[in-house]
Amino acid sequence: MTAATQDDPARVAAREAAEQHLRALVGRDDATLREDQWTAIEALAVDHRRALVVQRTGWGKSAVYFVATALLRAQGAGPTVIISPLLALMRNQIAAADRAGIHAVTINSTNNEDWSRIEDSIRAGDVDVLLVSPERLNNPSFRDQVLPRLAATAGLVVVDEAHCISDWGHDFRPDYRRIRTLLGELREGIPVLATTATANERVTRDVAEQLVPTGTATPDGPARPDGEVVVLRGELDRASLHLAVVRLKTAEQRLGWLADHLGDLHGSGIIYCLTVAQTQEIADFLRARGHTVAAYSGQTEAGERAALETDLAEGRVKALVATSALGMGFDATLGFVVNVGAPSSPVAYYQQVGRAGRGTDRADVVLLPAREDRDIWAYFASLAFPPEGLVRQVLSVLDGADGALATPALETYVDLGRSRLEMLLKVLDVDGAVRRVQGGWVSTGQEWAYDRDRYARVAEAREREQAAMLDYLGTDRCRMRFLRDQLDDPASQDCGRCDNCGGVSFSAEVSESSVSLAHDRLSRPGVPVPPRKMWPTALVNLGIDLKGKIADPPSEGRVVARLTDLGYGQQLRDLFREGTPDGPVPVPLVRAVIAVLEDWQPRAQAIVHVESARRPTLVRDFADGLSRFLRIPVVGRYAIADAGVGPGQGAANSAQRVAAVLRRHRLEAEVPAGPVLLLDDLVGTGWTMTLAARALREAGASDVHPLALGSTG
Template identity: 70%
Template sequence: MTTDTAVPDDVRRSSREAAERHLRALVGRDDASLREDQWAAIEALAVDRRRALVVQRTGWGKSAVYFVATKLLREGGAGPTVIVSPLLALMRNQIAAAERAGIRAVTINSTNIDQWQVIQDQIHAGEVDVLLVSPERLNNPGFRDEVLPRLAATCGLLVVDEAHCISDWGHDFRPDYRRLRTLLAELPSGIPVLATTATANARVTSDVAEQLGVHADGAADSQVLVQRGTLDRESLRLGVVQLKTPEQRLAWLADHLAEQPGSGIVYCLTVAATQEVAGYLRDRGLEVAAYSGQTEADERHGLEQALVDGRVKALVATSALGMGFDASLGFVINLGAPASPVAYYQQVGRAGRGTDDATVVLLPQIEDRDIWAYFASLGFPREEQVRETLAALAGSDRPLSTATIETRVELGRNRLESMLKVLDVDGAVQRVQGGWVATGRSWDYDAERYARVAEAREREQQAMLGYLRTTECRMRYLREQLDDPDAVDCGRCDNCGGLTLSTSVSEAAVAEAGQRLSRPGVVVEPRRMWPTALANLGLDLKGKIAEGAEPGRAVARLTDLGHGQALRALFREDTPDGPVPPGLAQAVMDVMKDWSPEWKARPDAIVVVESATRPTLGRDLADNLSRVMQVPIVGTWAIRDDTVPPRAGASNSAQRVSAVRRRGALDAQVPPGATVLLVDDQVATGWTLTVAATEIRAAGAAAVLPLVLATQG
């Protein structure tokens, strides 16, 4: 490491002594002392005022580095530290740790909007030592234009937590983080910067370090300290349990979860799976709860605290759960494999902090690759979609909201917003009060880069499959995937002989899992509001949908563990059209039986949604229902313009409503006051059912009950 020789040795010694005192206050132990690698990072920041990238395993003490550096800098008269952190749970833990060391820390995020002005006033008055902000704040016009410039000019230290998110090559790239490159370039000279992550391979490390070195004049800083430590986690024992069926995997959880040390996390790949698995485990007498990005903020906080306190055995969660450094968890179990070894290493790192022994188990699923493919399909949009967006903004004399842009471009809300954030950082568009505007700056579509990223993702998926198959040390395999040069056999995993995992499951658990997975029926919630800005597409529809569908039913979600497997097979592109398979036909009857007590009136007519791709399937479903229920089929939601593709506009609601209205029309004799069963093979956006239901109601029906085989949600 290169140090500033202008700093006298006695200043370095006194700074080290002060740093040791601050560390003892931070951890609450008189015998605590900094390791040499921790001091090297602190010295670079607080003494030499340099920029540093620290890639160290979870539990190494990265937070101690920036809190101790903050104390040293503040004592020297520097401004407050600004920490960009993506995890609210981590923010709460960071604030609690800071307070123990006498550091005044506050946060600005989406959950405390009512406190923003008070916090900003405290910052300007010098009453705050540490400000934690979420990356989303960096893209908020008010914060970006009014608050951020003052912070950049006056902050004493900038910390970028989870810094792999900056890089396209990182496993968790986030567009909001891209604004940090601009912020870094605009920082006044002499303000140190620390970027930290526990999961970065050599390519990500090089990319982030390069971005750290950019300054306002465009010059690159060759003095960025890059510190990479060993990624071994001595407390973790890794293993894989290969089981053939979803019933067996659920049963394994029921039989063996209680054996795991302490409390922990059961990770699932989808929101639906968290709810299904948590419900099954609770029925088996285990204290668990579901957790995902759809969980309300207050409930999330309560569940996180219950896990830390050991009041639940496990949270059954998506990757939305990211525990802070104070969590001491005894196990992580993955029901389904993440799409890369790097992402997997990030998740298993939640366990084994502050414990000598933690168990990590992966239960791979056949459907994992389908789920990976779905998430991969949500990558950066095609060039023509980007150009359409830029043209729409350039052709408007006022800012356009995201909802309005949706009516001009066939992209879903999340992909559209992510794309706009990237274009914003690239300078082609700008987010302002009221929406988005084009800047007029030229922009090049870097197809080669996007292709390279997609290829890298594919290689990572193959590497994850390699982890499942390997007979060598599992920890060594993960460390090598992160380019850890010191990777050696751990002696603790199932392949090294340090962990033995039972593959046995009880007949009772398998039977109960089978019953739960075979239990059909998912509520199909009706659309309640028309999309905004439909007038731009020539449709006089807005506000609340006054007369639409009642809550409907699907046999299962395509991502479900039970009937989802049969439905995925049925709707594969290479599966020929045909009648409803017997197993699913019985499931439909079971759904009808469970659903019927909720009807205000029994259906007395059936309308079928005509399908161009699977006409036999939909008609067979309706014919079976008609025969069993003794209810006539009175017509169809018919295809009237087959030049409109079946899934046209599916990426966003406004475009989809327009496409459904152009493609289809009601061709049915609806009895006045009838309760109509509206039958379709599957539902994706819900807008076909919604538009058809409004037309059926307009034709005189009293109620419309949608029934489908599968839902994609």
């Protein structure tokens, strides 16, 4: 107990009450607060200040805000508002609050039928904690009707995973920037807590500056005068974690290693992958080898996610094979984390490995790097903030619009994909240039400057992080110390537990049988390509009279593999990589195509191919070879009619792509009144195949079976 607390009876009583609330929260009569936890609680519940807590995963950050909530509610304060990024995290937080007798509820996209009832409970004072996502803060009805009342009545505001506020954070989210607006509207003296486990010194400064009440100085150290921000930054070592890197040359060896060694890892855990396709491939293979695992990603239905999280926490599955969608804040006692492929930064990696080792003395953390990791990093890097010309185009369209424009309508005017366009709009909204309203987005008319230098600095920082991740793989230094140094942990020292410190060793041996079975699995070509069912919204804006359901779409198609797949994916990435010379279909892919056809058995009387400007030889060889193999004629092509429309033009969003394909291509073929096999080299959006199939149907084909070597997604 600090001297200040000992000398103040009110603080002594608050500390004693806080200890009681902690015991209820954790269910142990001997539980006590650590001094740094009490320092944070005292700042919030006694001094009513703003605080930033940067502490390792498992330190007990949720205990700080739940105990502070209990103390503040006893003082008559309003409900705590927790801004939390993930539904999985919200579910854990609600369960923890319930254990402490704290009534917590959430308003999110999955429970909109409960919103009115929850809002009534908030007004009646029956809710102690409200959890909302940052995205909810700019939902028009929530922002205009609920948020002002919360700002006026909240007793405490908590920003969880606060590194998301910062451009420099590894998981920056534009919606988090709105939090500063909420903080500016709070009544004077309302305490605010921001928490994270993954912030280096630069991110810590950035977040702290955004917490500073208007008109006060920027914090530059841990000691704060009243009115400024208390920054509590602790050591980031995770004493239970044993870090190791196991280098294996091929995807077959990595899958085989998992099959051989997963059962040796203690307890349940997470196998992280870089793509959704990889989670499905690996989970399928491990299940076939007798392991109880399941795939988990952002594409997993919300109800299934909740069930899988519970299965993992209660040990009913050995592992979830997951993307980073199972990340921040997932709280369970896990014995291991394995990464198949390296995240693009040491900070992101620290975040993921932090899921293991809570409530256990030991947890094993194994990284299996892959050659394709850098290709995947490059893809995600390509989704960065758009160039100024596209941003100005969005602003111009909104300036000239008669009323609000929904995102699908905006897509018809600008060549940006849905997720990237929404991210751009959120940034412009936070910057005050646009505003989200019922029905879409409107321009505010406010001047806006493109901060080219800032975006360049962020891009450069990402490149440094990728280089650091590669250094982590090859370092002979202590691995935990390496990660702590990346997070600017001043107390960084050798851990004595990792493979480089001699504290753990994992064999790279893989049984021949496992490699063989993995090879068989990965060598099994053929991925279904479902047909497009609906035309993009608002094509009329582009002068195209197509809308609603697609009449007579093609049948379900096939590709050998996706570019992100572990098996043929690497061959396809090499084939379609920039700079690879045009040429005939490589022999291994010829064999794979034949295997796909033997399994698929499409009934076709003729072949039509999509003409390619980039790989004309490849596509012609593909068509001629199949003609000989299937003994059916090539009757024409979906030809390039306007070479001024570049390959892939408009591919960022569906409306733009439909317009580009219609301008670029026309059907030149003698189409029989029967089924046709439609060939292309690479399926991206799927609109080229859809429009080519439409043209073939109109020319008399009874059915169209799309077939390509690969797909991008």
